[in-house]
Amino acid sequence: MTLDEVKRHIEKHLPGVALKPVRESLLVENPLDLPRVVEFLKADGVLQLNYLSSVTGVDYLTFLECVYHLYSMENKTYSLQLRVRVDRENPHVPSLVPIFRGAEFQEREAYDMYGFQFDGHPDLRRILMWDGYVGYPMRKDYKQEDSEVLDRDDIEWLQKHGVSVAEEHIKMAESLQTGGESEQPESEQTEG
């Protein structure tokens, strides 16, 4: 079955679902349709795409994309790549965990790295970064907060060894130290 045939097959059985071929994959135009499509593909007698291999996000600067790789364990010849596109500011995607448990950790990772909000995920927490971490490190506009900042310990060490440190570095170190501690719980509420 070619990609076009698959597209027609899905659209025949699921009226109202808009699909668009992108490269070798199908883009589900409305993210809310995703669980219906995946459920259909899983149960479908021909395709039987019952194995969700990979879930991941991509940041295209203007929008975020979630990419799903589906394979079949019964009918080994088929595979399908699905994708959904969401707004960067409000990246809500329905979770696939009720259909595929294998999505659990991968969706958590995508949330952790890109900030996707998977609605319906039973336990959407950060998985690789620590609790209370602010920001999504894999987004292209992510700035490492300390890439140009000296640590307080570094400054102390430098001063002890007779190196003069600019006033702004000391200030930044101070603000980082205190700001990080006081802001953390607040920002977690708004972000998480």
Next chain:
Amino acid sequence: MFEKMRVKTKVIDSGKSGLDTQTLEVNVGPQHPSTHGVFRMTIVLDGEVVKSLRPVMGYLHRNHEQIAENITYSASMPYTDRLDYFNSMSNNQAWAMTVEQLAEVEIPDRAEYIRVIMSELTRLVNHVSVIGFLLNDMGAFFTPTLFAFREREKVLDVFEAVSGSRMMCNYLRFGGVNRDLTDDQLGQIKKIVADFPAFLDEFETLLAQNEIVCMRCQNVGVLPAELAINASITGPMLRASGVNYDIRKVDQYSVYDRFEFKIPLGEKGDVYDRYYVRMLEMRESLKILNQALEQIEPGPFMAPKVPACLKNPRNFKPPVGEAYGRVEAPKGELGFYVVSDGSKEPWRYHVRAPSFINLTVLEAMCIGYKLADAIVILGSIDIVLGEVDR
């Protein structure tokens, strides 16, 4: 005074079984001898029985994916070694395959054979060590591990000879391999392959029918096939649950279609099946190795017709597009998803790590078993934290 006492009795009677039992929350890890690295399980115990288990990871997280997005394609190759640091060769293979798919590079036969030989040797190394570690988790005092490591060392010697490094091989290149195998090295591999069955027999006699091993492993940590499929479990763990899915057979990537080999399937999906399926997989790997060593012919080990983009690896710019390449790594499906924007660095680089996703079912397998079983079940999943945390 009596008021208080009555309240106290009431509390004691409130449990379901008539007894008020305390639960104990234990953090197994991140510093623990049996979590195979810095991995943590938050286990709630009732006596010794696991009531709930929450895997906590990320202690070894170095944002491998972001690092790769900021360096060239070929510079990622040594980083992939560090994913599953037991199996650098198959990690290399997955990454090389993905990029070759993206840039549409043809690989000469000899290079494919070398890759297959290397990744099957890797499988041997991984499976013997994991069985050794499993026994360690069960409480054997390092004897099986050291027996396994004796064989592992021989294979690592080969790796050292061909790539210069025992574990972080960085041997494969886009379009082929770094260096050709000499006849000496082929002979060395042939000797290992010829000696390995005897070792496997010995290992099996020592373990397979050992009463304590069987008591600890059989019917412990059962993973039903439906759950395994649903939770995207791959590799020996999936096959131990009786699901016939091996990417070497399904995708027939590389030159795997030229070899005669079978896929062993488990019966119940318990720890014992996961152990024994690995034993049988090693025997199948030996079959592949024997055939590959017979079929390998002299020839170029790098693609002769190099596409323009591959001429200078440092300036390697694949065409705009994306690719998802996957191989049957010893731990399961290792996939790389790469999106190229035509520049030197990948726009998106994602690793689908088998150890990471296989951990999904850890809690489901452990609940109701004892603490000691949870450790053994974790050992039977076969995780490497370099890959889980990336």
Next chain:
Amino acid sequence: MDQMFVNIKAALVGLSDKVFPDWVGVLVSIAVSIVAIALLGPLIMMYLTLIERKVVARMQNRIGPNRVGKYGLLQPLADGVKMLIKEDIVPRNADKVLHLLAPILIVAPALLVFAVLPFGRNMTAVDLNVGILFFAAISSIGTIGIFMAAWGSNNKFSVLGGMRSVAQMISYEIPMVMSVVPVLLAVGSLSTNAIVEAQADWHWFVFTPWGFLGCVIFFLCGVAECNRSPFDLAEAESEIIAGFHTEYSGMKFALFYMAEFMSAFTISGMTTTLFLGGWQGPLLPSWLWFFLKTYGLIFIMLWFRATLPRLRVDQLMALAWKFLLPLSLVNIVATCIWHFLSDEAFFTPAAFLVPLALLVFSYWGLMKLNQPYMPEKRVYPLVD
């Protein structure tokens, strides 16, 4: 040769008698015994660690320690020095008193038991007429020490280990004592010396059916009592890190090791005394025979350690209560039958065969009743 050590002691006492009043002689005699045991215990422990490391290393295709001294013979000294100069860490929330007392309370009983071990002819430090009872009673005190260590560390792994250890020790204590009863029935005395004397002329109890079974049960329970593999659940490294001694370091940690190795020695020594004829044996000096037999048993313990995985808690308990305990009770009956059939002679066919039949039958019956786990034979299909 045989009485070498006894003569040395007599000479020392004689020396003091010449100089001091006679009551000092009694004190000197006591002091000599105490010093001998207090030195012997740690010495045995130190070299047991070396033996263990060497033997296990050989079983694992390794060489073992060979850098300090010839064949690594000075390794224990180096280890000792290392332990002494290590930092002693006490967790902040630990119960300091218990944390400090526990290692002492564990080592003391292990050393005390040496007092009733007959190391050779006339070489028992204290020939108590309740020697066996002394052994059983004192070795059970160690449990308190273990639980103190577990509780005092204020660590959940330690508490788990302590709980396991107490449950295990209390369970294995019973079949252990029960498996000694046949020997007491046969000898009619609780004194360790009398038990060895009764096994003169190759009349080792291990050659009788009940003695053999008792020996196996006693030794297994002993291995469990001193927390050694495959019954080392209390300090199961892969599960609960180091169990009750997780939070110990330096010399305190070494004391736990000392206790473990010394009780491994006493268990082997007691098995030798009770069933293997103690110091009885031809040609060689008696004390050499004792050490030979004891180290033979210790070798078996090391062999266990190098080859067997650990049992699980429930399996461990099932073994003690459902199997060893009933079997040791039947063993007492078998001994009574042996006693009445044998008519003072050690070997008579009837006295040999009837208890043997009883024991084999009850073993078979217990296996039937318990239905112990039998390895399942599995078929693994090879598919394309």
Next chain:
Amino acid sequence: MPQLEFLIKCGVYGLMGLGIIAAVGAVLLPNLFHAGLALAFVLVTIAGIFMSVGAEFLGMVQILLYVGGVMTLIIYTIMLTGRLGAKDVRAQNRQGIFAAIAAGFFVCWIGPLILKTGAWPQRESDSAPPLLSVEDLGMSLMTEYVFPFEVLGVLLFAVLIGAIVIARQDRPS
């Protein structure tokens, strides 16, 4: 040898003193775990006193039985009162008055008996055979005191069955 007698006497009185201190500790220590250990220590000192008057068998049995017993007691106190991971298991002496009254009655009953007994030691000399050998003990258990012995046996048997029944109820179905 009077000097040795004196030394032994010192030792025994020291043992008694320690025993009394530990007994007071067992009652008064706020931490139940410490109290339990003090109790175990009391029992060991009592065993020591038994041994010093030649009743080795009794002393050993005392240790053998009570050490295990006290251990079980301690574990039960911890499991029933404290949390497993918590450091403190506080004693609550809510029934102090009743306990004091009961102890008073006990002292009134046993005090005269103690006063009636002569000075220590009762034994003539070290060389004399023990007052009661293990054989005698066994014999009297099997003849004179066979009825109480059997009753105890039946009682323990009942306790065992009871324990099994309680443990069984835990399981579903």
